[in-house]
Each structure stands twice: as structure tokens, then as C-alpha cells.
Amino acid sequence: MELSGKKALVTGGGTGIGRAVSLALAERGAAVAVNYSRSMQEAEETVRMIRSKGGQARAVQADVSREQEVLAMVDTLAGEWSGIDVLVNNASVTRHIAMEDLDSVTDDAWDELFHINVRGMFYCARAVAPWMKRQRQGAIVNVGSIAGITGKGSSLPYAVSKAAVHGLTRSLAQSLAPHIRVNCVAPGAVLTRWWEGREQQMEQLAGTLLLGEAAVPADIAHMICAVLEQEALTGQIITVDAGQSM
Template sequence: MELLDKKVLVTGGGTGIGRAVSLALAERGAAVAVNYSRSVGEAEETVRLIKSQGGHAHAVQADVSREQEVLAMVDTLAREWGSIDLLVNNASVTRHIPMNDLHAVTDDAWDELFQINVKGMFYCARAVAPYMLKQKKGAIVNVGSIAGITGSGSSLPYAVSKAAVHGLTRSLARSLAPHIRVNCVAPGAVLTRWWEGREKQMEQLAGSLLLGETALPADIAHMICAVLEQEALTGQIITVDAGQSM
């Protein structure tokens, strides 16, 4: 699929991987809706960066864990654009909880991570699906994590939520075939603000990677764009982890 002139919604598009993929999509000629929940300044800065390079973008607020906000956002975009061609389900949160401390895992942690990381992605996919089905063409990329494959990560509920994202990807691929392709890109450790204050841990991790250094947000963004473009791909979980899961 050619990305030129496509209309794309990127959730959590103002920071980290979301910003990188928003910029990469705009470089390829797509019009980008940069979604944010609270990070309005970062989202507006992402839009400014895109426009400074001659691209087309605007920021749009919605908490993806609240379905009515998702529906209102998608309806507004569809009216402005005429339709929505692509969705990058990137918005996610984590809690840093030692993996061996089961008693530190609260109901609140479970509820927040599943509401945003899993149900939020489902709400967004369900909201855009009618527009894609109407034009008999569309693609969705969910951002998972190798934590959902290895079972280890920033916390137990985070790893489990990302495993659920991988399952959601496969189920949506079946539900929305043949007109909408649904895939997942599962990063390993990526140099984003989630690692702020944990630089020593990141350096230790880099030493054990096959490629010797952690990925950058742009690395993940390039893969997401490639997956959106590849029309013979659906229901796949694609890792980009510098050999971390080997």
C-alpha cells in the first residue's frame, strides 16, 4: 500500500515511538492525526515538526481508554478527511514493578494497563473499522512488546497486557479480513522517556544484545511503516529488538 495521501490516526502520537512514527508517515506523504490524552504540548510539537518539513498533521485529544472519546475523535476525523485509511495503535502505559514482587501488583495496576493497553486498542480498531470496510481497504498496526512474548518486562501486568495485545491482533486479523489487515510490531527495549532515570539498567541491557545497542524510536517507526505498506501480511507479530529475545 502506498502511504502517499493516506489518512492515518496515530494514538499516543506525541512522544517516543508515537512521535517517530508520526514523523515517518508524514515523510512518506501521509496526513497524520496525532492523538494525545494529556501530553498536549508534546503532540503540538510533533505537529509543528511535521509542518516545518512540509507535511500535513494536526493534534487530536482523546483518552483511548474511554470509548465515547474514541468514537467522537474518529467521527470528527472521518468528517474532516472523508475517511480513515490507517491506524497505528501505539498508546500504552506501564508500571515499574519488580517481576518477583507479586504483592506489589494491585488491582489498580491491572485495571489501568488493560483498560489502556488492550481495551483502548480494541476501541480504536472498532471505531475505524466501518470506514475502512466501506472503502474495502485499510490497515492497522498495534504496538506490542517482546515483554508479551518473553513474559518479562517493566512489570508482570505490563507483560500480560502486551501478550493480550498480540492475541487481539490475531483475532482482529480474522475478524476484519479480507479488507483490513491487522498486524503487530513488538519492540524490545527502545530509548524513550520510559527509561529516564534507568540509564544504567539500559546500558547493562545493551551489553547483552546481539547487535550491541538498543533500538531507537525511528527504528520501530520504519518497521511500522513497512508493515502498513505490505499488502500480503496480516495477523503477524513482528519483533524489532536488536536480538534481545534470542
């Protein structure tokens, strides 16, 4: 897929990996809708960064765990753009709970992580699918995590939710073929605001990686764009983790 001229929706696009993806897509000539739930200032700053370089972007609010908000967002964008070509399902949350501390895993933690990380991605994919089918072309990338592969992460519910994202990717690839490709990029540790207050832990982790340092958001964004561009790829889980899962 040639990204120039395409219309792209990036969920959670105001910060971290989402911001990097929004910038990378715009650099390749795509018009970008930067979705946010609560981070309005960050999303608007991402839009300003894109526009300052001559790109096309707008911020759009929706809580991806609320299907009616997702449908309203997609219908508005598709109406303005006459379709949607690309969806990057990036919006996710976590809870920091020690993996061995099962007693601290509450129903609320399970509900929040699955509502946003899994159901939210499904709602967004289902909402854009009719528009992509109408065009007989579209591409979706879900942002997973190596936590969904290794079973280790910021919390047990987070790791399980990302494993579900990987399964969702494969199932959607089956359901939406042949005109819509669905893949997943699964990052390892990435230097984002999730690590604020845990810098020492990140430094210790970086020392164990085969490449000696953690990825930055731009690393993940470049892979996501490459996956979108590769038209012979669907149903795949691609890790970008500096050797963390070895």
C-alpha cells in the same frame, strides 16, 4: 499500500515511538492525526515538526480507554478526511514493579494497563473499522512488546497486557479480513523517556543484546511503515529487538 495521500491516526503520537511513527508517515506523504491524552504540548510539537517540513498534521485529544472519546475523535477525523486509511495503535502505559514482587501488583495496576493497552486498542480498531470497510481497504498496526513474548518486562501486568495485544492482533485480523489488515510490531528495549532515571539499567541491557545497542524510536517507526505498506501481511507479530529475545 502506498502511504502517500493516506489518512493516518497515531495514538499516543506525541512522544517516543508515536512521534517517530507520525514523522515517518508524514515523510511518506500521509496526513497524520497525532492523538494524545495528556501530552498536549508534545503532540503539538510533533505537529509543528511535520508542518515545518511541508507535511499535513493535526493534534487530537482523546483518552483511548474511554470509548466515547475514541468514537468522537474518529468521527471528527473521518468526517473531515472522508475516511481513515491507517491506524497505528501505539498508546500504552506501564508500571515499574519487580517481576518477583507479586504483592505489589494491585487491582489498580491491572485495570489501568488493560484499560489502556488492550481495551484502548480494541476501541480504536472498532471505531475505524466501519470507515475502512466502506473504502474496502485499511491497515492497522498494534504496538506490542517482546515482554508479551518472553513474559519479562517492566512489570507482570505489563507483560500480560502486551501478550493480550498480540492475541488481539490475531483475532482482529480474522474478524476484519479481507479488506482490513491487522498486524503487530513488538519492540524490545527502545531508547524512550520510559528509561529516564534508569539509564544504567539500559546500558547494562544494551551490553547483552546481539547487536550491542538498543533500538531507537525511528527503528520501530520504519518497521511499522513497512508493515503498513506490505499488502500480503496480516495477523503477524513482528519483533524489532536487536536480538533481545534470542
